[in-house]
Amino acid sequence: MTGDPRLHNALRNLSQAGRVYVVLSTKGGVGKTTVAVLLALHASRRLKAGLMDADLTNPSTHILLGIDPSAVKYREEKGIEPYRINGLRYVTMAAYTGEKPLPLRGREAGEALRELLAIVKWGPLDILLIDTPPGVGDEHLDLLYSLKNIVRPLVVATPSVLSVRSVARLIQLLREAGYGWIGLVENMGSGVLQGEPLLQGADYLGYIPFTPG
Amino acid sequence: MTGDPRLHNALRNLSQAGRVYVVLSTKGGVGKTTVAVLLALHASRRLKAGLMDADLTNPSTHILLGIDPSAVKYREEKGIEPYRINGLRYVTMAAYTGEKPLPLRGREAGEALRELLAIVKWGPLDILLIDTPPGVGDEHLDLLYSLKNIVRPLVVATPSVLSVRSVARLIQLLREAGYGWIGLVENMGSGVLQGEPLLQGADYLGYIPFTPG
Amino acid sequence: MVHEWALAESIVNYLVDQGLRRIRVLRLRLGLLQGVDKEVLLFSLREVASMQGVEIGEVAVEDEEPVLKCNTCGYTWSMPASALSDEEREAVHFVPEAIHAFTRCPRCGSRDFTVVKGRGVSLVEAVPG
């Protein structure tokens, strides 16, 4: 862990959040946000579940949850408490920036995420889903390397050649970083990725069919 | 223009490249790479056309072009000369890093792009397409603000609510930055975005239907 | 207790993880952009430290005025708090980078700028002993 005190607090805060899944894909548009929201909502029916939108410059979980970001308020209690939507604990940068564009250089996106990770008190949770922007930038490097002992990577891929080739590189990176378990969710597909040789380094969890609308 | 000499050379190099289009979308998976490659191939039949893959950490234009990145070599001539695929002049970071993962923090992605923009001699071109990663990071801020007088934004959107809402923010950002012309390409759609009120700030250019395979 | 508590926790937990349990002098820099309440921060620091069994002697806090620099035209300017609405100031209080949604370069209007000084709380030095 490097010299940033916020990462040291992030470790404590996230260790209260049960199983912490970072929803990832080097590719955009494969369904990270959709999978993160679906899993969080599903989990929140039976478990204490949380959802964090770490796609700070282009947050879209609030759109899938159908809520207006200006309605999202956090109570201050030795940090900030997530917003409650029925049972789901929810944190998004959009609560602060609404629908305004937030162009950030990578370093600043990393700073903003570290700040949130340091101050959000998830309180006792069973499971936390963290939605991320596409690619592997500052946010991902902090989560995947500096918080390695606390997060579980959940990779989302579609059956398209572009997505498979680029997710294969991501899985290689995660294996090399020492991740024993790498969850793989096939989205907008029908199970073809289960046998996909390029993705054998991951633990195939199942597929979500293409469901328009 | 700030104090980075490389941006000053980028200005000269890009001014030799005719109309320079930056293919953009805050969303991933909307078809930036597909549109950039299609337009570049189409243009290269009649015009001197170039394609630059500025998605340095997750390059995929070489996959759509069907070429092995290790075959892409640049001749040195007062800088580097783009690789030729029939008539198309082509530059990709994958020529240097192949299929290896290249996790870069935003600052480093910006550094690498500035380095390429400073040394690539596009030579007289009629048109250059620059494919970019999703979002608005260091690469985009350099292209859209520091090289504002030389680039034309080409925004790609799909009819989905997530894409429309997030592209609307991008268009607002571009208008505010003073871009009079903002090209909008509807991909995987059938023309519905032409009348979309949220996207009125852009110049609708047409749509590419969903064509599987 | 307000959120400054978590800012104090970050510092104490960092010290704990570095095995620094007795500090003679703790030097902090307080970037004013974040508008952190200094008294509450120092109070929280004492409380959290004692809860974690960390002894801190003197705490020296250096305020730092915010300086923003435009990456497009090079212009630098200081960010008076008055330039923000209450809601914007609160957002920046929790996540200083929210400033990029509220402010542009006064000279060229670019949103590509960097907070080069005065962002928020930072640990400058922890002198053991």
Added chain:
Amino acid sequence: MVHEWALAESIVNYLVDQGLRRIRVLRLRLGLLQGVDKEVLLFSLREVASMQGVEIGEVAVEDEEPVLKCNTCGYTWSMPASALSDEEREAVHFVPEAIHAFTRCPRCGSRDFTVVKGRGVSLVEAVPG
């Protein structure tokens, strides 16, 4: 002419855009990671300057050994050129950030590191006159 020409062009074009057409002393730092050929760079600099009507007096070049720092465990190390294959060295010669595809932190294996010193060519100072 090799690609160092374009590195020289960047410096001269920057000076031209700043209206600095007569330079008494030009101070450059040459980060050795990029493995730039100093003689060719200086030769190109003279040629491009004369072509652009820029007069440069003395050129002072300071070499800088590369230092890499791991953002995960804090380890710092210097990057001997021998650690790279020919192909990798060439890639780094053109785009130093390619290093992130070829190297990992020797202590913890992380790919999250920063080239804190010695990346490549940088303009330190241009003393007019």
